[in-house]
Amino acid sequence: MNFHSAAFLSERLRHDDASAGHSYLNRRVVAAIAPLAVGLAMALMPPPAGLPQYSWWYLSLFITVIVGLITEPIPAAAVGFLGVTIAAVLGRFVLFSDAQLASTNVTSAAINWALSGFSNATVWLIFAAFVFSLGYEKTGLGKRLSLLLLSRLGGRTVTLGYAVMLADLMLALFMPSNTARSGGTIFPIIKNIPGFYQSLPNDPSSRRVGGFLMWTAIASTCVTSSMFLTALAPNVLAVELVRKTVHVDLSWMQWCLAFLPTGLVLLITTPLLAYLIYPPELKQSPEVPAWARQELRAMGGLAGREITLLVLVLIALGLWIFGTAFIDPTTVALLVVGLLVVTGTIGWSDVLDDKPAFNTLIWFGTLVPLASGLGQTGVVAWLAGLAGPVLATMSPTWALVGLIVLFFLLHYLFASTTAHTTALLPLMLTVASKIPGLPVATSALALSLSLGIMGIITPYGTGPSPVYAGSGFLPGRDFWRLGAIFGAYFLAVFLLVGVPTLLFFI
Secondary structure (H helix, E strand, C coil), X not given: CCHHHHHHHHHHHHHHHHHHHHHHHHHHHHHHHHHHHHHHHHHHCCCCCCCCHHHHHHXXXXXXXXXXXXXXXXXXXXXXXXXXXXXXXXXXXXCCCHHHHHHCCHHHHHHHHHCXXXXXXXXXXXXXXXXXXXXXXXXXXXXXXXXXXXXXXXXXXXXXXXXXXXXXXXXXXXXXXXXXXXXXXXXXXHCCHHHHCCCCCCCHHHHCCHHHHHHHHHHHHHHHHHHCHHHCHHHHHHHHHHHHHHCCCCCHHHHHHHHHHHXXXXXXXXXXXXHHHCCCCCCECCCHHHHHHHHHHHHCCCCHHHHHHHHHHHHHHHHHHHCCCCCCHHHHHHHHHHHHHHCCCCCHHHHHCXXXXXXXXXXXXXXXXXXXXXXXXXXXXXXXXHHHHHHXXXXXXXXXXXHHHHHHHHHHHCCCHHHHHHHHHHHHHHHHHCCCCCCHHHHHHHHHHCCCHHHHHCCCCCCCHHHHXXXXXXXXXXXXXXHHHHHHHHHHHHHHHHHHHHHHCC
């Protein structure tokens, strides 16, 4: 290459870099302006009939945060942090009615509300799941278990997806916390697998294997969470609320049989759908199983720290499955985290250095109060109340479909399935009981069965979601897009297969 050619190439590269920089800056500006524009436009509009001004302003702020989470002008955790802080600053205008302002210490009530997410048990269970993952990484047990899985199924990427799904299904029979099951048990193992295929988090190579595997895991746990009454803690809560609200008893077997046709369709198709819609770049690697067996032989027997971690994990699994009557799953997780440090399996400095864990703790800890504010300000009740008169004019079958769709889509407003169940299920059951010709037992079972599958729609929709969203393999925009696609698919299958099962066979 002569001097002139080299000079031309150098100038062209500088021009391309500058163009790329301008393009990136433009995207960031648009990403920042979009949520502010949407929120401000809403806030300046008059509130709809039946909704107080303060509630409308709160809804405007909440929508601003949601749009910010989608466009990500700054990291998602920072969006949530700013959102809850602004809500606390503007508390007297967006959180409290006139009657509450006269009788409430607004300053302390606003900050207590803003920080309430950090006393939420699920938030800390998610944090503990990240620490568990750190233990698997530091001891080498995660690498060993991942190699064992690769030695059997590593030749084809799609078979790994089905293996993850089957592992979650088996645990779902007994483990009533999908955060513990998927976030604390499945994720720490499969997190190690992408690296063996040179698929790295927060890197273009994440789509090589990691993105597909992580999405299959979160989608699978949402399906298994609806499969069994004991697969999701809010399922048990739903049964109790149904009993108290409409005096209907739902049994474990009734639940299982009602969802079984839908569940079988979703279990068979979910990994394949992920494979087609969010395909891994690497489809086959026939040399991997033999290589994995060689690596296992090179690792030798279990080391002392691996054995310690394995014992602690088995204790956690045992208490998560059999001990829920006398010890909360989050308490179990925090106990095991403490024992991991005390036994030297991981160091406290390792915990402090785990940035993804603390990032997710702040993110989810701020989203929980933001979502709860929708119930506190009456927005949720107002939205549900709008649907009641419309549903009452429909035939029983179409009214049931409308009720399920509304219940499902309103989950976009909740950062917890438990909060969704507590706030909306009694309200929806009351609406259902007023629909002529619709058996209340059928509507109660249908609404309850949808609690697991609705968790797929957002990065905060169910306990394990923030774990996978924070893995580095699922960019925020991809999570929202895939959540909408799989949410629509799960809902369609439930309506086309599950509802006829409920109406004609249960």
